[in-house]
Amino acid sequence: MRDIIISELTQAFQQMARDIAHYLPRLIVMLIIALVGWVIAYLLKFLVRSLLRLTKFSKLSENAGATQLLHQAALPSATELVSRFVFWIAWAGFVLLGVSVLGIAGLDEYISRFFFFLPRLFVALVILFFGLVAASFLSRAALLAAVNANFRSSRMLSISVRFIIIIFALSMSFEVVGVAEETMLIAFATVFGAAMFGLAIAFGLGGQDLARKFLEKKLAPHHREDREDELSPL
Amino acid sequence: MAEENLLTDEFLRQLINIGEVDIVVGLSTHNNAKTIGPVIAAIQAGILKCFPRERVAIINADGGSQDDTTELVKNASIDDLRRDHKVYALRTLHSISVRYGRIPDPGMALQTILEGSDLLRAKTCVLISPDSTTIEPDWLQRLARPSYYDNFDLVCPIYRRQKFEGALVRDLLYPMTRSIYGSRIREPYGSEFAVSGRLITDFLGNGIMNQDWGRMGPEISITILALTGKYRVCQSFLGAKQPSSRGHDMVASVRRTVGALFASLDGNFPFWSTVTGSQPVTTMGTATELAQEAARINRKRLLEMFASGVAQLEPVLNSILSPSLLSELRRIAALGVDEFDYPAELWTRTVFEFAASYHKSTINRDHIIQALVPLYRGRSLTFLMENRDGSEQDIETREESLCADFERLKPYLLEIWADRK
Numbered sequence: 330m331r332d333i334i335i336s337e338l339t340q341a342f343q344q345m346a347r348d349i350a351h352y353l354p355r356l357i358v359m360l361i362i363a364l365v366g367w368v369i370a371y372l373l374k375f376l377v378r379s380l381l382r383l384t385k386f387s388k389l390s391e392n393a394g395a396t397q398l399l400h401q402a403a404l405p406s407a408t409e410l411v412s413r414f415v416f417w418i419a420w421a422g423f424v425l426l427g428v429s430v431l432g433i434a435g436l437d438e439y440i441s442r443f444f445f446f447l448p449r450l451f452v453a454l455v456i457l458f459f460g461l462v463a464a465s466f467l468s469r470a471a472l473l474a475a476v477n478a479n480f481r482s483s484r485m486l487s488i489s490v491r492f493i494i495i496i497f498a499l500s501m502s503f504e505v506v507g508v509a510e511e512t513m514l515i516a517f518a519t520v521f522g523a524a525m526f527g528l529a530i531a532f533g534l535g536g537q538d539l540a541r542k543f544l545e546k547k548l549a550p551h552h553r554e555d556r557e558d559e560l561s562p563l
Numbered sequence: 564m565a566e567e568n569l570l571t572d573e574f575l576r577q578l579i580n581i582g583e584v585d586i587v588v589g590l591s592t593h594n595n596a597k598t599i600g601p602v603i604a605a606i607q608a609g610i611l612k613c614f615p616r617e618r619v620a621i622i623n624a625d626g627g628s629q630d631d632t633t634e635l636v637k638n639a640s641i642d643d644l645r646r647d648h649k650v651y652a653l654r655t656l657h658s659i660s661v662r663y664g665r666i667p668d669p670g671m672a673l674q675t676i677l678e679g680s681d682l683l684r685a686k687t688c689v690l691i692s693p694d695s696t697t698i699e700p701d702w703l704q705r706l707a708r709p710s711y712y713d714n715f716d717l718v719c720p721i722y723r724r725q726k727f728e729g730a731l732v733r734d735l736l737y738p739m740t741r742s743i744y745g746s747r748i749r750e751p752y753g754s755e756f757a758v759s760g761r762l763i764t765d766f767l768g769n770g771i772m773n774q775d776w777g778r779m780g781p782e783i784s785i786t787i788l789a790l791t792g793k794y795r796v797c798q799s800f801l802g803a804k805q806p807s808s809r810g811h812d813m814v815a816s817v818r819r820t821v822g823a824l825f826a827s828l829d830g831n832f833p834f835w836s837t838v839t840g841s842q843p844v845t846t847m848g849t850a851t852e853l854a855q856e857a858a859r860i861n862r863k864r865l866l867e868m869f870a871s872g873v874a875q876l877e878p879v880l881n882s883i884l885s886p887s888l889l890s891e892l893r894r895i896a897a898l899g900v901d902e903f904d905y906p907a908e909l910w911t912r913t914v915f916e917f918a919a920s921y922h923k924s925t926i927n928r929d930h931i932i933q934a935l936v937p938l939y940r941g942r943s944l945t946f947l948m949e950n951r952d953g954s955e956q957d958i959e960t961r962e963e964s965l966c967a968d969f970e971r972l973k974p975y976l977l978e979i980w981a982d983r984k
Contacts, residue, residue, distance in 0.1 A: 388924070391882075466927060469879060473933040476875050477814050479868055483875045 352431065359427035366423020374416035381408045395461050418447065446506075453502040460498020464491045489524065496520055570678055574661040578682050581657045585617040586610075586707055587685040589676030592623055593667035595693035596630035602693055603636060609703030610656060617711075620683060623660040624675040626667030632693075633660040669819075670781040674772050677763045685760055687711045690782075692754035697803045705799040706757040709847060716794035717786065718757040721749050721846070722804030726950065726958075727860060729804075730943045733962060735914060736783075736820055742969035743828065744790040745838040748798060751786045752820045755801060758785060762794050774830065780823025787827045791834045800848030814936055822932045825921040836977060840970060862900050865944040869905075870896040872937020879934050883920040885979075888912055892938070905945040907961075911968045913938055915976040922980060 381387070390396045390407035405413070425440045472487035480486065500517040503509055570578075588606050592599060603621070610619050623636040637660050663675045673690070680688040687710040689703060709715040722729070732750060740751040758766075766788055771777035777784045789796050828835065873880070873896040880889055888909070895905055914935075921931050950958050 391925075469926070469930055472875065472879065473930055476872050477933060477936050479871070481871075483871075 355431050358430050362427035362430065363420075363424050366420050366427070370416045370419035370423065373419050374412045377415045378408060378412035381411060386411070389462065395458070422447070449506050453505040456505060457498055457502045460494060460501070464494035464498065467491075467494060493521060493524065570675065570682075571661065571663075574659070574675075574679070575682075577659040577661070578679055581620050581659070581683060583618065584620045584657070584683045584685050585687070586614060586619045586711060587676070587680040587683060587688040588619065588621045588703070589673075589680065589688055589690045590621065590623045590636065590693050591626070591669060591672035591676065591690070592628060592632045592636070592693045593626040594628045594630050594632060596628070596632045596635060598694045598696050599632055599635050602691060602695060602698055605698040605700050606691060606703060607656065608700035612700050613704035614707065614711075620657040620659065620685075622676050622679045623658070624672040624679075625660060625662045626672060627662060627665040633662065636660045670772055670778050673781040674767070677758070677767060681760070681763050681767060687757055687759060688763060689757045690755060695755060695805070697805050698755075699802055702755065702801050705801055705847060706755060709797050709799060709845075710757045710759050713797075714759070714795060715757075715797045715845070716759040716762040717789040717796045719748050719750050719786065719796065719798040719844075720753040720755045721798050721800045721848070722753075723800075723802055724804050727947055730946055731816065731820065731939065734910070734942050734946055734965070735939065736824065737962075738911075738966045738969040739824060739914060739918075740786070740790075741841045741966050742973050743824075743835045743838070744787065744831075745835075745841045746790050746796060747841050747843050747966075748786065748790075748796065750798070751824075752780070752783045754782075756782070756785070759794075762789060762792075765792065774826075776823045776826035776830075779826055780819045783820055783823045784827065787824075787831065791831050797845040797847060800846070813939075814933055817936055817939065818929065818932050821935065822929070825918050825932070826928075828918060829922060832980075836980075839973070841966070860947055862944060862947065865940050865947070866900050866903055869937055869941030869944065872940070876934055876937065879926065879930065882926045883931055883934060884913065884916050888916060892941075895941070903941075903944060903948065905941045907965045907968045908972070910942045910945075911965070911972045912975065913942075914969075915972060916979060918976060919979040 387396065387406060387408050395407050422444065425443055429437055429440050468487045468491035471490045472483050475483035475486050496517050500514055504514065588610075590599075590602070606621065610617075621636065623633065625633050636658060661675060661679075663671050676690065677688065687707050689706045691698065691702070706718050706720070709718045732752065736751050737749055741747050762785070766785055769788065771784050771788060772781065776787070788794075873892050877889075880892070884892070891909055892913070895903065895909075898904070917931060917935050920926075921928055925931070949961055953961070
């Protein structure tokens with residue numbers, strides 16, 4: 330009995346020693362890959378940050394309204410955020426590469442899925458960023474045009490334009506990454522449809538006089554009062 | 564001569580048929596059949612009266628008129644005028660018309676006329692607006708003579724206006740051009756002016772039409788080139804000026820004039836940053852004359868548009884103006900019509916902060932220009948109220964005071980130009 334226990338223990342220790350001997354080089358390789366990956370990711374972060382500063386990315390982000398959002402959420406600047414994002418993605422990629430060297434069964438599939446997901450995540454983020462840029466630009470353009478045309482609900486119009494474009498960009502981004510595709514699509518269709526339907530009802534029922542005045546102003550000869558309202562600038 | 568031009572073969576053939584001329588009169592048209600007749604007649608009469616011995620050609624650059632504008636120009640006969648005025652030109656008066664595009668483009672029209680004038684080796688090119696219904700034959704002499712005989716490179720107009728017309732020129736374009744470029748040109752954006760052959764060659768050769776300010780405001784860019792290039796500039800009193808059809812769209816007018824002026828500051832910084840004060844410009848005729856008849860303006864609506872602009876555009880103005888200036892604007896936006904006052908100094912600082920933001924592109928540049936429009940309406944209201952019962956002298960004194968503010972606060976512009984406050 331005693332011999333059996335000793336023999337089993339010896340075998341277990343030998344097996345563990347063999348396993349350690351088997352995994353130790355791989356573990357060291359993994360650590361080396363992670364370490365080298367950290368250095369490369371850090372260099373990438375530095376490179377991306379310099380490139381973004383060179384291309385005045387922060388100004389673009391400010392114009393897009395992203396800087397304001399980040400500031401409100403107590404997050405770092407857009408340049409810093411993007412460069413940190415690149416760092417973590419690159420380093421996580423290297424760490425996963427290192428983990429795959431360990432040869433743990435079933436892990437390879439998850440790692441390959443992660444690498445397959447990265448380009449889609451990148452595309453989704455790009456779409457979201459340009460969606461924010463477009464939303465900011467077009468909502469501001471709508472606001473200025475409405476104010477200069479003496480439209481009373483200029484701010485509301487501008488907010489609506491921004492809201493619709495952001496919802497549109499979000500639904501596209503979610504579709505690209507494959508998260509809640511249908512939910513987002515339905516949400517967008519519902520919001521957009523509701524907004525248009527609401528506007529149609531509001532303008533059709535509540536705005537009959539406004540519509541009449543608008544058409545009269547456009548189609549009928551200008552009244553004297555309208556001409557008197559503006560100083561000729563040139 | 565310009566290295567590249569967009570002149571059509573037909574236009575070149577017409578120019579070759581003419582040969583060389585002394586003076587070119589340029590007309591940029593688009594559906595001007597209603598007004599072009601009297602304008603052409605006045606030009607022809609001016610030529611007969613003042614330049615009977617000179618070789619003169621009329622060049623009409625048309626932007627796709629759907630009416631008879633081009634036919635009216637081409638078929639304009641000088642014989643009737645000869646009989647009426649009992650004077651005879653010793654040369655043939657050529658009149659040619661070219662369609663440079665299907666949609667009107669002031670820059671393209673001006674470039675076509677100037678390139679035609681350059682190819683004809685004209686000593687002087689006079690630009691006349693086709694909707695200047697108050698034009699008199701003497702206008703041609705008043706514009707062309709200083710350039711043709713006295714070697715001035717640019718002859719700018721001075722008009723007699725209705726009391727409240729040309730507010731943008733009085734409140735912004737004149738004072739700012741004067742303080743920035745140091746010359747007291749009353750109408751830096753005239754619809755009529757004369758240019759020397761030398762200035763035309765340099766203007767086309769410098770490729771200014773390929774730059775932002777050249778594309779945005781081709782007329783004002785000639786003035787700016789003349790001022791920064793140390794050309795000989797003068798101004799000549801023409802006469803009564805009807806409100807221009809160019810000025811009906813406020814945003815387009817501001818974009819085309821103020822936008823071009825702001826855009827010109829970038830490339831010309833080495834010049835204007837060293838300019839202090841301003842110098843008077845040689846002026847032919849009476850310096851200024853104002854028609855006392857004033858247009859009726861709805862003051863309440865102007866105030867509403869200003870106040871609503873300040874309130875609604877707050878997120879946009881936040882990116883353009885300093886917090887102290889914005890809070891000052893908010894304060895005056897809350898005033899009633901009778902006590903409303905947008906002081907000259909505050910207006911000057913507003914314009915300079917807009918110029919600096921435009922330079923730094925804090926937001927889209929076109930949006931910056933559009934955001935200025937409601938504030939300009941507020942300043943117009945003050946101009947209107949200050950001068951409602953004012954005499955010519957009162958208006959002139961206030962104008963001079965505004966210009967002095969622009970000149971005095973120029974260091975402020977230089978300060979915020981480099982570093983946003």
